[in-house]
Amino acid sequence: MAGERCTIGQWVEVERVLLEPVDRAANLPEDTAAEPLLVWVKGFALGEAALGEECEVETATGRIVRGRLSDLDPAYTHTFGSQPPEIACVGRDLRARLAEYRAKAGG
Numbered sequence: 001m002a003g004e005r006c007t008i009g010q011w012v013e014v015e016r017v018l019l020e021p022v023d024r025a026a027n028l029p030e031d032t033a034a035e036p037l038l039v040w041v042k043g044f045a046l047g048e049a050a051l052g053e054e055c056e057v058e059t060a061t062g063r064i065v066r067g068r069l070s071d072l073d074p075a076y077t078h079t080f081g082s083q084p085p086e087i088a089c090v091g092r093d094l095r096a097r098l099a100e101y102r103a104k105a106g107g
Contacts, residue, residue, distance in 0.1 A: 006045040006055065006072055013042045013074040014055055014067030041065045042074055 006012045019037040026033075043057030043065060055069040 003050060004072055005048055005050045006069060007048060008045055010045045011042065011073055012045045012055065012057060012069060013040055013071035014057055014065060015040050015070040016065065016067030039067075040070060041067060042076075045069075 015038055017036045018039040021034055021036055024033050024037060041057065041059060043059040043063075046056040046058055046064070049055035049069045051069050051072070053069055054066060056064060056066045058064055
């Protein structure tokens with residue numbers, strides 16, 4: 001991955017410091033307060049850069065953000081977790097109820 005570069009317009013991710021330790025909330029645990037608060041932003045590269053170099057991106061909403069290039073062609077990896085068992089059969093049960101209702105209604 002070292003030496004990889006982005007091209008102008010490529011989908012990338014940059015990392016930047018949002019808050020320095022001195023600017024963080026006073027009620028944080030000591031080990032957390034000692035570290036900067038980092039943010040990772042995805043967007044389209046506005047210039048060429050190698051991983052680890054500074055790069056400006058334009059986000060999907062049009063914001064311009066500058067940070068250290070941390071990923072090329074990043075994916076969205078978040079999920080909403082496992083499906084709760086209570087809703088696993090909702091669609092099937094609803095279709096069965098609709099079919100029963102329609103049969104009784106004559107349609």
